[in-house]
Structure formats: C-alpha cells, structure tokens
Amino acid sequence: MDGDRLSSLSVLSRCCCLSEETPVTSGRETKGCVLEPGLGPTEALQTLKIKYQGQIAEMKDVSGELAYRIIELSKLLKAKECKLQEQKTRLASLSGRISELEAEQQQLKGQAKDLGSGNCAMKAEYDALRERYQLREGELRRAAEKEQELIESLVRKKVEAAEHQNKKNERMKQAQLSRELKKATKRTVCINVELDEVKPKPEEVKVPVQDLVELEGCEKLWKRPFRSASATSMTLARCVDVFKGLLDFRLKRGNSISSGSEVCYRSMPICLVTCLPSRVSDVQEAHFSEVNAVKFSPSSGVLATGGADSLIRLWNVAGGRLESLQTLEGASGSITSIEFDPSGCQILAAAYNNAAQLWRIGDCKSKETLTGHADKVTAAKFRSTRHQAVTGSRDRTVKEWDLGKGACCRTINVFSYCNDVVCCDNVIVSGHHDKKIRFWDSRGPRCTEVIPVEGKVTSLHISQDQMHLLSCSRDNTLKVIDLKMNNVRQVFRADGFKCGSDWTKAIFSPDKSYALVGSSDGSLYLWNMESGKLETILSGEHRASVNAVAWCFSGRCVVSVDQAKKVVLWQ
Template structure:
C-alpha cells in the first residue's frame, strides 16, 4: 500500500514539473522576440552614442584649430565646405535623438509589460500553490478511498464465497425439492386412488345398507299393517254441539288453549299420492299408529299441534293483488320469513327489531316484537317447529329467540365482521352462519358454541343447508359446496355476478341463486350445473342482499327489483309469468313465499311490508 502511494506521488511530481516547463516555454516564446529586438536597439543606441561623441570631439578640435572671421568664412570657400559638411552631422544627431526618444518609449512600454507579466506570474504562482495544496488533499482522499476500496474488495470476495456456498446449497435443496415433489405427487395419486376406492366402497355399503333398511322397513310396515287390521280402536263419538261448531268454522281456526296460546291456522290442500315416496308412506303410517299421538283420549302441547298442522302445498297460488300492507319498521327492512305453518310472518330491519305478524284472513296482525338485537337484522330463519327464530346481525353475531320471549335466548359470537346469513340445519339444535369476515361457522345450539369454522377466500352473502351439504354464495361471483363431514370445498360453480341470495327447493334437488348481473340461475344439485337462467326487461338487482325464492311447489321463481316491482318466472317454460308493480316505491330487499302456497311477503327500503294473495 505504501509503495503504491509513493509511486503515485512521484507520478504527480513529474506531471507538475512537466506542466511548469510547458508554461515557461509558452511565456518565454511570447517575449523572446521582444527581448532580442530590445537588445539590438540597446546595442545600436550605444554605437550611435559613441559615434556621436567622436564626431563632436573631432568637430570641436577642427573648429579650434581654424578660427576665422565671418567675413573670412564667407570669403574662404574651404571654410564654407567645412560648414556644409557639419550640417549632416546635426541632422544625424537630431535623428539619433528621435530614435533615442522612441527607444525610451518602447523601453517604458516593455518595462510596464514586464511589471504586468511579473504580477501575472505571481498570481499564477499563488494558483499553483493552491493547486498543490488541493492536490495534496486529493492525494490524502485517494489514499483513504484506496483503503476503503481494499476493504470493500475483501468484503466482496467474502460475499462471493458465501454466495457460491449458498448457491450450492440452493441447488442441493432444489434437487431435494424436485425429488420430494415427485414423491408427493405419487403419494397424492395413491391417496386419490385410495379415496376413490373408499368412496366407492362406502357408496356400495350405503346402497347395501339402504336395501337392507328398505326390506326391514317393508317387513315392519307389513307387520304393523297386519297388527293394525287386527286391532280394534275405540273412538268416542263427538257431541252434536262440537259438530255444529266445526261446521260454523269456515276458516278452520283452531280454538285457543287454556294458557291463552293461539294455534296456527291450517289451510288444507290435498297432496298428490303419486308424488310420495316409500319413505314418506312409512312416515305417514308410523304417525297413524304411533300410540304416543293417538287421537283418542290424549292431550298435546301447542308445539305438537304446530307440527301436526304444517300444510302441504301441491300447487302454489299465483299472486295478483295486495292483501295487506303495513309500515313495519322505523327504518329499512332487510329480511322477511314465513313460519313453517304459514300462520306467522317475521320481518327484521336496521332498527334492530324483529316483528312477528299473525296472518289471519289475509291480514297482518302485530303479534310480538323481539328486542335485544345488538345490530341491524340481515337475515331471519324459523326452526322446523316454528318455535324459535334465528337472526343474523350487523354486530358480528347471530341471535336466537324463542317465540313468546322478548329477550334473546342465545348470542352466537365469534365472527369479526357483520353476519350476513344464519340458517338452521335439519334440527333446531344446529345452525350455520356466513359472514363478511370470509368465514362460515357451524354451531351447536345446545352448547351455544362453534363446532367448526370454514375459511373462504371471499365475502359470504348467503348460505343454505341440505342434509350434509352446506352451500354458500360469495362476493367473488362463485357458489361453493361444503361437506360437513370433510374439511375442503367439494364443488365450485362460477356465476357472472356477485351472489346476493340462495334458496333451495323443497325437494332439495335444485338451487336458486340471485346475483348482481340482474339474473336468477337455477342449479341442478345432482349434476352441479346451471339448468336455467331467468332475466327480464326492467329487472335490476338492487343490493348485495336482495333475496329470491322458489314457490313451495317449485313451479315459480320470485324476486324483487330495484324499482319496487316483483317478478315471477315459470320454471317449466323459463319465461316471465307475471310482474307486480306499483306497490313498493323503493328497492325490494327480500321476498318470501309461504309454505302453504297462498301468500307472498315482500319488504323494501321504505319500511314497508306487503302481503300478496
């Protein structure tokens, strides 16, 4: 390092010497001609001075030797010639004096130039000294930079060595990764084959078990029928007064119980026998011959009566007129739902209230208000018995009420964003909720705890349940299917818009979805494909929570538009059957079709609930 510094200093010294030599040469070349001319002039001046002195001395000597009178000078021709010869000397002296003056002037100018050049030389010497100081500082900086460069070079060498080591390790890991990936693919293929075999074997076992159960049930049914035909059932005749009362009841309203509870109205519709399966026949005969529910001398509770009077819809009535309309809430109404027996209607809005309405003779009678919700209501659902109400709220929770109790019975917390849907499973002891926090949760209502959480990639706007399958509609324009017995999504069906609602048909064979592309889609749950798409001129999906439903007999699809009009499509023809305008003055948020098929309910943003018939 020291040798390099000394070599550099020697180079800089030689460079400075060369620069000074070049400057001396350039300045010397400028004044060399001038100095030579000045020297020549000085030599000529000195020669002329000496020549003039000699001439003057000789002239004076001659003049002294030959003193003459003026008359003699004029008379003597020789003296006249001498005087004539002295005349050029005078002129020569004058010219010499003129040359001397010129030379003195030039000498003064040259002296002035010499002074200027000496001042310039001093300034240049000062600049040179400054440059030398700067050069010395730059040499110091250069030595520091060289030292840093040496350190950085060493660090770069160390890093390159480490990089080479890491590269070798990365290549080794890459080879191991490829090997492990191949092994993983082989294991995944084996796993897939094993799962396929397991599913096939389970399906075969399930079919075998179903066949055995069918045989056992048939045998039991035949045995029960034989015993029933042999058993005598005593039925006490009803008094004449009771018969008269029954005849005078055109609407078939059930009388009130002792505790004041009103039983639900039972509009009767005959069911087609050809549409009933063997399992349905078995359930009906079991109900007839279940001795716990004999029609003889027995008593039952209100809930048992509600189970007994659940209506069966064979053909839904196509609505055409408004049966009743009420201002239901203090602000926007988001949800509406009929009870399983169609005798009760529930509405929920952003005022944090759930209102229960009795549907009596086509009129809405305010029955009860359920309070205690911690946020606006987004979804309402009745349990299969019609005794409990489950609601989703803006306050990141779902709440459960029992009909007759004003306060909430259970609060299901655990979501981190507003809950958009809350639905019961096959019983009132299980429920499913969907939220904007990208999760779906399954709940054990007996324990009031979450039994499973499903993480999704998008907001969940609605959920429905059928047997062991959970179906969810999402903001990313997809419908996902989840098996409650497995951790992963089993099927994804893309649609062309954000899914706002889902509704499953009573036979659980078709799914109706409403989306923001202003279309309703019917999905075949057996083939998992879109079977029909319903559109209409003027139909606009008003929000991300707009609801659409099937009719109870699955003959029609119903949805409300942003302009307040209700649209009904025919499932068989796929065309618009009718529209119901002019009642709602704002966007229809939700609709529902009563299980009896007689009534339709709709709610809008202007706090109105309308009952159609």
C-alpha cells in the first residue's frame, strides 16, 4: 500500500513539473493531461494546479507518515540485527560447548568400554567364587551331617558299652552273691521258733557287714533249714527285710518305671557365651497352618516344630540351613507345646484334642496318648526323669504322669485354666489365665506360693541353673522371678512390643544373659539381663505375629515361628 502511494506521488510530481514548464497547446490537451471541454487554458491550468496541489499536500502527509514508518522500521531493524548478532554469538558458544561435550562423550564411551570389560572379568571371577562357595557350603553341610552321625554313633556305642558293662557288673555281682550265699549257707544255725516267741532274744553273733548286706538279696535262704543257734539275729522281721530287698533288686533288674533305680537326667549348661543373632540364615514354610511351638533337641542338631495342622516336623540344623527330616503324625488337634526329653530320644506334645502325646524319635506314629483332661491341653513338660511328665489344661487342672504306665498319678485342681507349666526338682510352676503364677510341691497337696502379675500369663521358662523364672503376659511385659526369694526381680517392656496371643512364648538364652520374645508385629525383641535394657530388635522377615522362639543349647542360633506358617533361622 505504501509502495503504491509512493509511485502515485512520483507520477504527480512529474506531471506538475511538466505542466509548469510546457506551454499550453492550442487544443484542449496538454502533454500528459486531458482538459475538460469548455475551459480556457488558464482556467484549466488553474484547476489542474489546485487539484495537483491538493494531491501534493496529501502526498506530503503520506510521505511524512511513511518517513515515520521508515524510522520505526529502521529502529526495529537495528534491534533485530543486535539480536541476530547475539544469537550468532550464542550459537558460536554453543557450537564450542557441543564440541567439548562430544569430546567428553567420546572419553566417557572409552571409560564405559573399559568398565564393561572390567565388569565382565569381575563377573566371571564372582561366578567362580560363587561356585567355590557353593561347593564349600555343600562340603560343610556334609561334614556337619557326618559329624552329627559320628556323634550319634559314638553316643550309641557308649550306651551299648555302658549296657554291656552294666550286664557284666550285674553278672559279677550275681556271681559274688552266689559265692557269699554258699558261704553263708555253710554256717549251721538252730532256731527254736517257739522259744523265740516267749523268751528274750539271744545275743547276736557278729557277722561281717558285707555278708549281711549281700544276704538281703538272697531268696534261697528261706528254703534252707537252720542248724545252729549261733545266728539268732535272723529273726522273722529280719527275714522279711531280706525278702523286700530281694524284690527291690528284681525290680531294679527289670528297669521298672517306679523303682528307685530310675536315672535322673539333669539339664547341664553347655553354653559358655551366647552369640547374638543378627541376620536371617534360612526361611521355610513349615506347616499348612500357623506354627505354635518350636524346640531344639539337647544336642542342638535337631529342631521340632508343631502347628495347627496337627503335625510335628523335625528339621536338621546344619550349615545355617533347615533340612526336613521327618513328620510325626497321630495328633488329632492343634499342637500347642513341644518338649524333648533330657536324652533327646522322645518328644512330648500337648494338643487341642484334650490329650498329650508321646513320640519316639524315628517312629512316625505316636507311642503313647495321655488322656484324662476335659479340655484343651496347653502345656506338656518332662520332669527331671524321662519317665515322668506334667501337663496343664484349660480344664483348670495340672496333672502329673507316670509315662511307663501311661497313667495319671496326681491331679492338681486350680481356680483358673493353665497356659504353661515348668518343672524344677520337686517344684511345679504353673502360669494361669487369672494373672497368677503358682508354685506346687510335688511332695505335698497344696500350693506353696502365688505370685500375681498384671496380665494373663502366656508362657513360663526356667533358666538352666534353676535360679530364675521368665514369664510373659498379656500386659506386654516380661518378668524375671528370683526362685530363691520368690519375687519379681526385673520387668522388661519396650515401645512397639505387643504380646500377640495367649500362647506367646518367651525364653532365656542358654547362658541366661538375654531374654527373647516375639511380638505381634513380626519383630523379635532381645533384652540384656545384666543392664536390663533392650539390646536389639530383629525385624524384616516375619509378616505376622510371632508365636514362639527357641535358642539352641550351644547358643549359636535362634529359631522363630509365626502365624503365617513360617519358620526363620537367625544367626
């Protein structure tokens, strides 16, 4: 548009110049212009002049506007040129930066290539080390198994040797008794029974003590007549004593459960220093339902777990791994408690079928079922001998059992149902739902001591030196009881610890340096007995409430079980 105006302005300027310089023609035309008819030359020129002057004024206005526009465009052009120059400068800078980055990229590519080569070499070395580790681990596991087999073989050989020696000693004793009997029967005695009844006793003949002791086991003495009055000490009462001694000797030879020759297995500490667990060594899904109980054998090589699926599973613990050994069947209810006998040859379990059951290691079926409770059996423990046991039940009774006869020999009636029991020497300790711990003397009918706590008692555990008792209760605390003074010595509690069920089990470490329990959030809480402070919290593996924990007697590892079927080995 502005260009059209400029061209029109230039045409009109040239026309004005030509009209002023060119003379008027005689006709009605001028050069480049056509005049209107009826006008003279002067008038026509005047009219054209006025017309052109108007156009010139208009063109001057347009020219001024265009000049202003040209100035603005010039300024804009200069600004654009400055910006363009800046862009060129920046472009040059960026080009240099790109060159630097390309060089750096090439350098990094070289480094990445070198690192890739190094990683390949390290991976090959790692794979080789891993294979060696797996081989060594397998060798270690086999060595541990072989060691366990050798130990078991040595124990069997020692038992066989002991039995052989006992038989040999018994034969020697029998031979000695026979010789002494023959020697004694050669002495002639004469007794007038009628006179013995009315006359005072004659003086006894001095007989060697050894002869008298060994005559007590003699049965044939009654079948031989007395021919001399020099041995009148053999009165009727004395003969009865001899006969009783003979019967006692026969009972001992038959290994009767109720005889006085019963061997007492006492739990001797075998752990000098306990190793604190810090990491997970193995995890197994042990049962088809929640796991309620766990226990190590006295040798620490076998682990037993019991669950709500009515099964007991045995595990071999070697090389930081749990390997399934055997499954014990026969229980018709949820397993609530497991206990090895002191020799490690038998397992006693409490179940929800109102009974306790006994297995022999190696047998899949139950050896004995202890029936007599009217409700769920919550605890079953061996006494100091393998032939006696104690059970606690929700029928508000505690029963003592003779395992040789499979019969209950004593029933203790309590006001509240029992959650757990422990035994030490002649004392039975029971924990109850009414927030009380009761002490019973197995030689007397009555309760000797009652210790109240602030929550329902879920478990009891006695230290190996039988000096302290650890209780866990639903008030989310552990209490250490001094068994000499029968009072609470320590109370353990911690933020976050919560007792997850009525059968949550807490234990001492084998050296009694720590107290361990599982929480409802899946963590394990460990307290230091000396300082009374929380030592550590083990978490991250369990996703459900921990029901029970077990610490091996060697002090090297811990096992925990939870309500999500999981068994975790900690080392």
